[in-house]
Every structure is written in C-alpha cells, then in structure tokens.
Amino acid sequence: MRICRFDGNHIGVVEGDSVYDVTALFDLKPTWPLPQGDWIMRQLPDLLPRIRDQFRTSKAAPLQSVRLESPVANPGKIIGAPINYRAHIDEANADRDINHGKTFTSLDQYGLFIKANSALIGPSDEVQLRFDDRRNDHEVELAVIIGREARFVPRERALDHVLGYCIGLDMTVRGPEFPGFRKSLDTFAVLGPWLVTRDEIADPNDLALSIRVNGETRQDSRTSYLIFDVQKLIEYASRFYTLHPGDVIMTGTPEGVSQVNPGDVMDASIEKIGSMQVRIARDWARP
Structure with a gap:
C-alpha cells in the first residue's frame, strides 16, 4: 500500500491515479509532551488493516491534482x-x-x-x-x-x-x-x-x-x-x-x-x- 501526505497534512492512500483521503481514521490531537518520533507514523502500523478495508469508501481525488508532501512530517531523526x-x-x-x-x-x-x-x-x-x-x-x-x-x-x-x-x-x-x-x-x-x-x-x-x-x-x-x-x-x-x-x-x-x-x-x-x-x-x- 502507498501512503502519502498531501494538500496540507491530509493522509491518503494512493491507488492507480487516485488518492483516497483517510485522515479521519487518525488521532490528530496528541497530548503534550509528545512521544518520541512522528505522531502519525506511530499510529500507522495498527491502523493499516482498517485502512486497507475502508480506504475505497473515502473521498478520492486525482493524483495529479494534489500537492504531495514528505510522507513523514516530523521524523525524530x-x-x-x-x-x-x-x-x-x-x-x-x-x-x-x-x-x-x-x-x-x-x-x-x-x-x-x-x-x-x-x-x-x-x-x-x-x-x-x-x-x-x-x-x-x-x-x-x-x-x-x-x-x-x-x-x-x-x-x-x-x-x-x-x-x-x-x-x-x-x-x-x-x-x-x-x-x-x-x-x-x-x-x-x-x-x-x-x-x-x-x-x-x-x-x-x-x-x-x-x-x-x-x-x-x-x-x-x-x-x-x-x-x-x-x-x-x-x-x-x-x-x-x-x-x-x-x-x-x-x-x-x-x-x-x-x-x-x-x-x-x-x-x-x-x-x-x-x-x-x-x-x-x-x-x-x-x-
């Protein structure tokens, strides 16, 4: 599966020429102090089965129409x-x-x-x-x-x-x-x-x-x-x-x-x- 970050911190699944927005599956409100590493990457392993099952029901956009960001926003190192x-x-x-x-x-x-x-x-x-x-x-x-x-x-x-x-x-x-x-x-x-x-x-x-x-x-x-x-x-x-x-x-x-x-x-x-x-x-x- 191809996971991307796009259009100002949306999280998506890339399949073919489309990007499916799965941002809603993630907790975007961590408590302070933050754990070490990237907050989204920390959640992703446990969410992958759910994402695989549900991403095609999410809103899709043409891949060429989105702005692709670094897939990791906040690497610790x-x-x-x-x-x-x-x-x-x-x-x-x-x-x-x-x-x-x-x-x-x-x-x-x-x-x-x-x-x-x-x-x-x-x-x-x-x-x-x-x-x-x-x-x-x-x-x-x-x-x-x-x-x-x-x-x-x-x-x-x-x-x-x-x-x-x-x-x-x-x-x-x-x-x-x-x-x-x-x-x-x-x-x-x-x-x-x-x-x-x-x-x-x-x-x-x-x-x-x-x-x-x-x-x-x-x-x-x-x-x-x-x-x-x-x-x-x-x-x-x-x-x-x-x-x-x-x-x-x-x-x-x-x-x-x-x-x-x-x-x-x-x-x-x-x-x-x-x-x-x-x-x-x-x-x-x-x-």
Whole structure:
C-alpha cells in the first residue's frame, strides 16, 4: 500500500491515479509532551488493516491534482549513511571536490551522521541552493521509515521494525565540514513521493534506483551493491540510537553524484516505489 501526505497534512492512500483521503481514521490531537518520533507514523502500523478495508469508501481525488508532501512530517531523526556503495567510495576518493583530502575506507570506520529535521521537504517543494561559490550535488537513496521502536536490534529481526520505504534525496554542499553540517541546509532532505509499506517490497536489498537531471541519467544502480544492507544499517544504527516510529534512515548513494544548478529538474526513481520530480529553485537563497 502507498501512503502519502498531501494538500496540507491530509493522509491518503494512493491507488492507480487516485488518492483516497483517510485522515479521519487518525488521532490528530496528541497530548503534550509528545512521544518520541512522528505522531502519525506511530499510529500507522495498527491502523493499516482498517485502512486497507475502508480506504475505497473515502473521498478520492486525482493524483495529479494534489500537492504531495514528505510522507513523514516530523521524523525524530534523519540518519545518513555517508559511504555505503563501493563505487561511490572509489569516486569520492578520486575527486578532491568530494574528499577534501580525506581517504574514505569503510562505513563502520566513519559511522553514520544525523541530518537536521529542518532540512526536510517533499517532492512538491523546491530545493533551494545557498552557496554559488561551492558545488552542490544530488544523491539519490533508498529511505527506510521506522515503524516500531528499535534498540539493539539483531539483524534477523531488523525488518520487523520497518514501516515502509520511500525515495530520498540527500542533497549536499561540498566542502571540508562534517557531513551533518553540509547536508542539513534547508530543503536538503527530500522524501517522497509516498511511503510504500514493507509488505509490498519483499527484498529492499535488490531494487534499482536512478536519478536523471534535465533528462540526463546521472546515477543508475541497485541496492544490491549496498555495503551495509538495510538490515545491517538498522542493527548498526540501533546500537547507537533508539529508533522511533517515523525515524528515517537514508541508506547511502551509489556512484554518479554530480553538481546541480538553479533551475535544474531532478527525476528520481526506485523500483517498486515509483518516481518523483523535484526542481531546483531558479534563484539562490539570499538574506
């Protein structure tokens, strides 16, 4: 099932060319203080059977007529895996604009990083570049959405904690600073176009993913080349952090990262999830 957030915080089911509004099934009035994670993602696992049974009786709208937002509104954490494809490590080590004198080796040596929640946007928003004197790159990634709290989770039970998957764009400005700083600019975490529930994807470690910029293919690979696959990433991350419903793990990007510029159009796709078109704003962000 494809779950989306649309038109100013409505929750919908996408089937074919229609979006069915199932917002009324959710409790939208949490008490303070809020539990950790995203309030809607916390409810979704228990509501999925009811949604499956009832969504076709809900009001429907043409998919092309709605504004798609990030499927997760308030993730507690957006976790990034900086070097998780061997071919990307090789290209990073060969490109000084990427490595800035570092030599990248393995993910377990460099660890994960946290991307600021304030960077989050959906596919209907525009990525806003800030630094016209620095290189800004696209990075297409499989994004994993956590559905159940996870702490010290063994690999064999890791997928039990997954709610679903979506496309992620881990935008980055190149430079010598730590990744969590350079990748946390406003609009630099794009999620969409919807969340595909875990049951729809038997093996997240064997999906084609790609991105085109202005019609030109830049990245084209498969998640089968992940160094730490999805289960290993959840196991690894949950040793350091408690993962809460709605937390996002961006699993890393393959080779082919390259510069984007104002006015560019990015078309990102992942097998069994779909595709989304995201625009780079025509104007640089200014004070």
